[in-house]
């Protein structure tokens with residue numbers, strides 16, 4: 001028996017506003033974007049927008065820039081996810097201890113999280129500054145570096161330097177997630193392990209690590225989804241350069257759409273990125289879910 | 293609004309049939325207890341009466357009015373939960389006043405009603421506290437206060453005493469019984485504690501697997517269990533159940549024979565039920581004592597009669613017996629329960 | 640019984656060491672940013688750099704807050720200010736209005752977000768209605784698409800509606816990108832509230848509106864604060880949508896104006912840093928003040944996995 005009772009009526013009323021907003025600002029654009037991706041739309045040529053089917057998609061795969069971008073994005077994402085997760089576990093281990101000052105450090109942890117990405121980009125760009133930056137000054141003063149370097153001008157490390165800025169900002173949330181996961185581990189497990197004669201390291205490997213599994217999964221999936229779409233830092237810090245050293249997929253979409261004004265291919269690329277992100281998170285859940 | 297009629301009331305969760313076409317009519321001012329093992333559908337039934345679970349099929353009536361689709365806040369029933377469910381952010385006074393506030397009563401009316409309810413439950417000194425500053429028994433009194441302050445004509449209670457310790461449970465049981473007499477309201481009370489059911493109920497509905505097995509007064513349920521399940525569910529220690537056949541107008545199992553006053557047809561496979569206390573001193577049944585468990589006021593004996601029939605007997609403490617002794621006792625045929633083995637129903 | 644001394648000392652040393660590293664890593668860059676913002680142009684262009692300002696000056700901040708009163712001419716722009724000996728960018732006067740835009744947008748988003756996500760989260764977490772799962776998945780699915788992918792079609796939609804440069808368009812956009820997450824936070828929190836409390840409320844006479852108002856909201860303070868903060872911070876910090884959906888300075892938000900300074904090579908380093916500090920202060924303050932709530936709110940869903 002189906003019936004539209006009091007519960008259904010209330011629920012409809014309560015979720016309607018959100019669904020309306022999401023329909024207009026998210027669902028419709030997503031669908032519209034698919035329509036755009038099937039047409040050859042160039043903004044400098046507004047009147048002729050022929051239907052080209054999946055040509056835009058096919059064209060992407062013939063585009064050398066696309067494959068460069070895939071390579072850059074892969075390296076960047078892997079570094080971000082791996083380092084963020086590693087640091088997050090370390091920080092969580094530290095802040096999960098009880099010691100004087102622990103509360104202060106926990107408050108400090110929220111500073112990078114709250115920092116706007118534009119300021120984050122500005123800050124690190126300034127730190128990497130070739131003439132007045134902190135990094136050169138510091139390394140030369142302590143004698144680790146002989147001559148000032150143009151950090152962001154070195155194609156071999158640009159991606160890593162941007163990743164460093166990104167990691168600084170996104171590590172706190174990951175650490176928070178790890179801390180709550182650790183707090184949820186029953187104290188009895190540690191007592192039991194102690195009684196069994198396990199030392200600190202053994203307790204970490206045999207008690208902490210397995211119990212962190214759900215938190216780790218969440219962090220890995222979340223960080224992958226976030227890192228793969230990073231854009232702000234690339235615009236602020238390098239604009240894809242030097243050369244194509246930081247030419248990632250998000251940057252490619254931006255250039256294609258807002259510099260070349262080829263909206264059709266831009267939308268097609270967006271779809272490729274969205275589907276890839278989705279597939280990747282799925283893969284992370286499926287494969288790592290069983291391993292860890 | 294005080295008579296509750298469930299007509300083919302059904303609740304299914306996907307493939308799980310939690311309550312199966314329940315027929316139950318609860319009279320005005322009656323104290324109805326729903327009794328049964330865990331998962332038998334008691335809570336589901338109660339929640340359907342309250343409106344907290346949507347009814348999958350069937351109808352529910354309060355007096356002559358159909359309320360099948362009425363949302364809970366329009367049903368005017370009061371309810372007490374096993375978990376007390378007090379609002380943690382409100383004081384005791386605010387908790388009790390809450391239903392009245394929602395009904396837009398004036399401050400002075402509310403003050404008076406809360407005061408009266410608190411007095412009746414002896415919690416006046418707790419009115420300023422918050423729930424986390426109360427003991428379990430006090431919390432349940434507050435929950436009762438929140439229920440009675442509205443003077444509803446239907447009270448629903450879902451295992452209200454199972455989180456309390458044994459002594460507290462006993463005194464709260466008395467309190468609930470008193471409330472029922474004073475309020476003259478209809479009570480539907482869910483429990484899996486048979487002692488609670490026996491002492492409180494006007495009638496008991498014994499449930500299993502979403503079905504009512506028997507609906508009767510406490511005496512009726514105990515004296516004339518409708519089937520093996522009901523017989524086994526009530527009574528402590530539980531009823532002795534012995535499988536056998538009818539031969540020569542008597543229950544037979546090997547060398548074990550008991551003459552029956554009103555035997556079923558010859559050769560039928562049956563199950564004999566014997567309450568542990570339904571034995572008398574001196575008789576023609578003999579058995580060897582296996583285990584003696586003195587409880588102070590009485591003694592439980594595990595004995596082995598002929599034909600390998602093991603029985604538990606509940607006897608006065610004056611019966612002195614030691615393991616290995618041979619014991620003779622009598623069984624009144626009128627107090628025996630005979631069930632059909634195939635259908636498990638009473639014959 | 641006290642633990643033996645040696646392990647306690649080791650532990651103390653390790654904790655101190657790692658705490659120091661942690662502070663250095665987390666606070667170091669920001670400290671350097673603040674330090675730079677307090678230096679004059681002459682000081683900041685010294686090699687090697689000054690770790691701390693020799694003559695701390697708040698001239699940059701003064702410049703920002705008085706930029707509107709100043710006439711920027713070709714001369715004083717090229718020569719720099721005598722006082723700060725810094726180059727005040729021509730756009731400096733846009734900083735304060737941009738900050739106002741960011742603030743207005745942030746407050747609207749925070750308020751509307753709370754309204755929308757509280758009601759939706761209550762419905763999804765508490766009411767057992769047909770289409771519950773579908774609603775939840777629809778809401779979460781909109782976040783699977785990367786912002787950069789959403790930006791293109793959204794730009795086209797908003798442009799066709801003639802709403803480019805309107806703060807309202809940004810508010811609605813930010814609602815859409817914050818609501819799924821705050822709904823998720825609130826659902827996790829609401830589901831942690833004992834079901835019997837809901838039942839008691841309904842029995843006591845609450846419809847869904849009153850159950851939400853009288854029972855769920857008073858018990859969800861951390862999640863509410865976390866949602867508010869998250870919504871405000873996200874819109875205060877957001878960059879890509881603001882970049883594409885606003886094109887004249889009157890409508891632009893703080894991150895856009897600041898990114899303009901960063902791209903402009905003539906702008907003084909210390910001035911840009913000061914602008915960055917100004918942009919960082921409100922969100923960081925908010926995060927630190929509401930720390931307890933944010934942590935328990937943001938991580939409410941994590942423990943269940």
Ligand SMILES: Nc1ncnc2c1ncn2[C@@H]1O[C@H](COP(=O)(O)OP(=O)(O)OP(=O)(O)O)[C@@H](O)[C@H]1O
Pocket residue numbers: 305308309310328329330331332333334335336337484
């Ligand atoms: N939300 C639900 N979804 C699916 N099955 C449910 C749900 N709620 C209850 N059930 C099932 O319905 C049946 C009856 O449950 P109910 O809670 O009414 O039992 P009960 O008699 O109150 O048990 P208890 O004494 O343990 O409280 C059980 O088999 C239970 O597993």
Ligand SMILES: [Mg+2]
Pocket residue numbers: 334335336
């Ligand atoms: Mg139950």
